[in-house]
Amino acid sequence: MLPTTLKRLYFLALAGALGLAASPFGAERFRLFGEGEAAEERLPAAPAARVSITAEGHVVTYPGAHVVVGAESSGILDSVTAREKDRVRAGATLAMVRATDLQAAIDEARARLGEVDAEIRLSEAELARAERLARNGTGSQQAQDRARRDRETATARRATSLAEIRRLEAVLAKSRILAPIDGVVIERHVDPGEAVTTGSPIVTVADLNRVRVEAEVDELDAARIELGAPVRVRAEGFEQTWSGRVEEIPDSVTNRRIKPQDPARPTDTRVLLVKVALAHPTPLKLGQRVEVAIAR
Numbered sequence: 001m002l003p004t005t006l007k008r009l010y011f012l013a014l015a016g017a018l019g020l021a022a023s024p025f026g027a028e029r030f031r032l033f034g035e036g037e038a039a040e041e042r043l044p045a046a047p048a049a050r051v052s053i054t055a056e057g058h059v060v061t062y063p064g065a066h067v068v069v070g071a072e073s074s075g076i077l078d079s080v081t082a083r084e085k086d087r088v089r090a091g092a093t094l095a096m097v098r099a100t101d102l103q104a105a106i107d108e109a110r111a112r113l114g115e116v117d118a119e120i121r122l123s124e125a126e127l128a129r130a131e132r133l134a135r136n137g138t139g140s141q142q143a144q145d146r147a148r149r150d151r152e153t154a155t156a157r158r159a160t161s162l163a164e165i166r167r168l169e170a171v172l173a174k175s176r177i178l179a180p181i182d183g184v185v186i187e188r189h190v191d192p193g194e195a196v197t198t199g200s201p202i203v204t205v206a207d208l209n210r211v212r213v214e215a216e217v218d219e220l221d222a223a224r225i226e227l228g229a230p231v232r233v234r235a236e237g238f239e240q241t242w243s244g245r246v247e248e249i250p251d252s253v254t255n256r257r258i259k260p261q262d263p264a265r266p267t268d269t270r271v272l273l274v275k276v277a278l279a280h281p282t283p284l285k286l287g288q289r290v291e292v293a294i295a296r
Contacts, residue, residue, distance in 0.1 A: 052232075052293040052295050052296060053217060053221045053224060053225065053293070053294040053296060054292065054293050054294075055215040055216055055217045055218070055221075055271075055274070055291070055292050055294070056215070056216055056258050056289065056290070056291055056292075057213050057215035057216055057258070057274075057276070057289075057290050057291075057292055058213070058214060058258065058287055058288060058289050059211055059212075059213055059214075059284045059285065059286055059287060059288045059290065060211065060212060060213070060214045060286070060287075061206055061207060061208075061210055061211050061212075062210040062211070062212060064181070065181065065183070065206060065207035065210040065211075066204070066205075066206045066207075066286075067180050067181055067204070067205050067206070068201050068203075069094060069177060069178075069179065069180060069201070069202050069203050069204070069205060070198075070199045070200055070202060071095075071097060071177060071196040071197065071198060071199065071200045071202055072174035072175075072177070072198060073097055073099075073171065073174040073175055073198060074097075074195075074197045074198055075097040075098050075099065075175065075195070075196065076097065076098045076193065076194070076195055076196075077095055077096070077097060077098070077190060077191070077192050077195075078096045078097065078098045078192065079095060079096045079192050080094070080188065080190060080191060080192050080202070080203075081093060081094060081095065081096075082094040082095065082185045082188060082202075082203045083185060084185050084186065084187065084188050085184060085185065086184070087183070087184055088179040088182070088183060088184070088185060089182050090178075090179055090180060090181050090182050091178055091179060092178065093176055093177070093178060093179075094177045094178065094179055094185075094202060094203050094205075095177040095202050095203070096175060096176055096177070097174075097175035097176075097196065099172050099175040102168060102171055102172045103172065105168050106165060106168045106169060106172065109161060109164050109165045109168060110165060112161050113158065113161040113162065113165065116154055116158040116161055117158065119150075119157070120151065120154040120155060120158060123147060123150040123151035123154050124151055126147040126150065127144065127147035127148055127150075127151050130143040130144040130146075130147045131144055177202050179205055180205070181205060181207055182207060183205040183206050183207040183208065184205065184206060184207075184208050185203050185205055186204050186205070186206050186286065187203065187204040188202075188203050189201040189202060189203060206286060208286065209281075211278070211284075211286060212244075212247070212275055212276055212277050212278060213231075213233055213244065213275070213276040213278065213290055213292060214273050214274070214275055214276075215231075215273070215274045215275075215276055215294070216256055216257065216258055216271040216272075216273060216274075217271060217272045217273075217294070218269055218271060218272075219253045219269065219270040219271060219272055221272075222253065222272045224296055225246060225249055225272070225274055225294060226246065226296075227246055227247070227248075227249060228245055228246060228247075229245065229246045229295050229296070230243065230244075230294075230295045231243065231244040231245060231246060231276050231292050231293065231294050231295070232244075232292065233276065233278070233282075233284075233290050233291070233292050234290065235284060235288060235290045235291070236289075238283070242278060242279070242280065242282050242284075243278075243279045243280075244276045244277055244278045244279055244292075245276065245277055245279070246275070246276060247275055247276065247277040248274070248275035249272065249274055249275075250272060250273055250274075253270040253272050254270065254271060254272075254273060255270065255271070256269055256270070256271050257271075258289065274294070276292060276294075
C-alpha cells in the first residue's frame with residue numbers, strides 16, 4: 001500500500017495529465033482524502049427545471065360582451081329581423097312584438113286629449129268673459145269662480161291624458177326589441193309568428209372582438225399562479241399556438257365545468273377559473289375548447 005504522500009502525488013499527476021487542473025471545475029471535480037479514503041467526484045448541482053402548469057379551458061367573452069336579448073312584453077312576434085352572423089349596432093331593431101291593440105289605445109288617448117284641449121279653450125274664454133263682465137259691474141263673482149273651476153278641471157284632465165299617452169307609448173316601446181351592444185348575432189331563438197312572454201329569449205348577441213380564455217386550473221396549483229404570467233394557448237385542429245398572459249385570478253374555487261379529455265383525470269376536483277388575455281386576435285371560436293400552459 002502506497003504511503004499517503006505518494007498517493008497525493010499520484011492523483012495530482014493524473015489530474016494534470018487529463019487536463020482537469022486547467023478546467024474551471026477542476027477544483028470541484030476531485031477531492032483528495034487522507035489515507036484509507038477514496039476520491040469522490042462532486043458535480044455542480046443542475047438548476048431546477050421550470051415546469052409549466054397545464055389546464056383545459058374554453059374561449060369566452062369579457063363581462064358584458066355576451067347578452068341573451070329577451071322580450072320585454074308578451075305577445076305574438078310580428079317580425080324577427082336579426083339573423084345569425086348579422087353584425088348589429090347598439091339600438092338596432094332585432095324583432096317586433098305585435099302591438100296593434102296598443103297603437104289603437106294610443107290613438108284613442110290622443111283623441112281624448114284633443115277634446116280636453118277644446119274644453120280648456122272654451123273654459124278660458126268663459127273665464128275671460130266673466131272677468132270682463134265683473135269689471136263692468138254686470139257680472140257676478142260666482143260666475144267667475146265657476147269659469148275658473150272649469151278651466152282648472154280641464155287642465156287637470158289634460159295632464160291625466162298626457163300621462164296615459166306616455167304610459168302607453170312606454171309599453172309600445174317594449175314591443176320593439178333592440179340590440180343592447182355592438183356585436184354579432186350568434187344565435188336566433190325564435191321565428192315570426194311565435195308567441196313570447198316577458199323574458200323569453202329572442203337572440204344572443206356577442207362582441208367577438210372582446211374574447212379571452214377561461215382556464216380551469218386545478219386547485220392544487222392555485223398557489224403557483226401569478227398575475228401577468230405568460231401563457232401559451234393551443235387548440236385541436238390548429239398547428240400554431242397563441243400567446244397570452246394571466247390577467248385575472250379569482251378568489252374562490254368552483255366545480256369543474258369542462259369534462260376532462262383524459263379519462264384518467266378525476267372529474268370531481270375543484271378548479272380555479274383563471275382568465276387569460278390573448279395577445280393578438282385568433283381564429284378561435286367562442287366556446288371552443290383549448291389547452292393552456294401557464295409558465296411558473
